[in-house]
Amino acid sequence: AQKVTQAQTEISVVEKEDVTLDCVYETRDTTYYLFWYKQPPSGELVFLIRRNSFDEQNEISGRYSWNFQKSTSSFNFTITASQVVDSAVYFCALSANQGGKLIFGQGTELSVKP
Amino acid sequence: DAGVIQSPRHEVTEMGQEVTLRCKPISGHDYLFWYRQTMMRGLELLIYFNNNVPIDDSGMPEDRFSAKMPNASFSTLKIQPSEPRDSAVYFCASSLAGGLNTQYFGPGTRLTVL
Numbered sequence: 001a002q003k004v005t006q007a008q009t010e011i012s013v014v015e016k017e018d019v020t021l022d023c024v025y026e027t028r029d030t031t032y033y034l035f036w037y038k039q040p041p042s043g044e045l046v047f048l049i050r051r052n053s054f055d056e057q058n059e060i061s062g063r064y065s066w067n068f069q070k071s072t073s074s075f076n077f078t079i080t081a082s083q084v085v086d087s088a089v090y091f092c093a094l095s096a097n098q099g100g101k102l103i104f105g106q107g108t109e110l111s112v113k114p
Numbered sequence: 115d116a117g118v119i120q121s122p123r124h125e126v127t128e129m130g131q132e133v134t135l136r137c138k139p140i141s142g143h144d145y146l147f148w149y150r151q152t153m154m155r156g157l158e159l160l161i162y163f164n165n166n167v168p169i170d171d172s173g174m175p176e177d178r179f180s181a182k183m184p185n186a187s188f189s190t191l192k193i194q195p196s197e198p199r200d201s202a203v204y205f206c207a208s209s210l211a212g213g214l215n216t217q218y219f220g221p222g223t224r225l226t227v228l
Contacts, residue, residue: 033214045205045219052214091157095214100145101170102217104157 002027004094006105013082014113021077021108023092029053032096034068034075039107040088048090051075082112116140118220120206126226132194135223138187139208147207147217148181148191157205163189196227 003026013019025034036048049059051068059066063080079086092105119138127133139146147162161171166183174181178197183189193200203224207217 031214035216037219043203043224044221045207047216047218050216097214100147100162100209100214100217101159102147102149102157106156 002029002094002096002103004092004103004105006090006092006108008108009106010109010111012111012113015084016081017112018078018080019082019110019112021079021090021092021110023075023077023105025073025075025092025094027094027096029096032094035093035095035102036066036075036077037091037093038088039091045091048077079110082110084112084114086110087112118206118208118218120204120220120223122223123221124224124226126228127196128228129197130195131227132192133196133200133225133227135191135204135206135225137189137191137206137220139189139206140218141187143208143210143218144186145209145211145217146183146189147209148189149205149207149219151203151205151222152201160191193225196225198227201225201227 005024032053034051038046038048056068065078067076089107089109091107093102095102121136144165148160149157150160151157160173161181163183181191203222205219205222207219209215209217
């Protein structure tokens with residue numbers, strides 16, 4: 001069975017703090033993809049990153065960085081110097097078959113206070 | 115380029131009424147997905163199409179739900195008759211060549227059944 005767990009339901013930080021959102025996944029497939037999506041208060045789902053199971057290199061995009069570790073089945077997301085505009089619900093998701101079912105975690109609600 | 119378009123953005127209806135949600139995928143994308151988001155169940159896949167053909171409808175909750183994709187640029191999700199427990203946000207997403215590629219989501223339709 002495939003599963004994504006985001007153990008942190010809510011996180012609250014003060015602006016400029018760094019924050020890490022945890023994601024742990026389960027799959028028996030050897031080929032799979034991991035995703036992060038952002039859902040701001042306006043409600044849309046915004047794609048942030050896609051990572052395949054054969055590429056464990058960390059990735060940095062501006063203030064965002066992702067740490068993928070197959071040994072611990074984790075794909076964590078760090079926001080450096082958080083800003084109020086980062087306030088949103090963040091979803092980690094897994095896709096492990098060609099068809100395309102995305103398995104989502106329950107989401108982590110991040111609140112960044114000024 | 116235009117993203118995934120959904121209409122209506124908000125729908126309020128009374129129990130027993132028929133509801134039709136509409137989606138226009140990104141031009142050129144050959145996969146289309148319908149998801150539902152609720153507080154209790156999170157984000158869950160209802161059905162997906164490949165080249166206008168339904169591939170997996172195992173997530174459709176019951177016979178009251180039906181989905182069609184008459185052509186590559188249009189899909190509908192119909193609920194008949196609607197019930198209060200159908201109240202949720204319904205998202206449409208599209209991708210090129212399946213779920214291992216990035217799914218881009220529409221803005222969602224917030225459905226309220228009174």
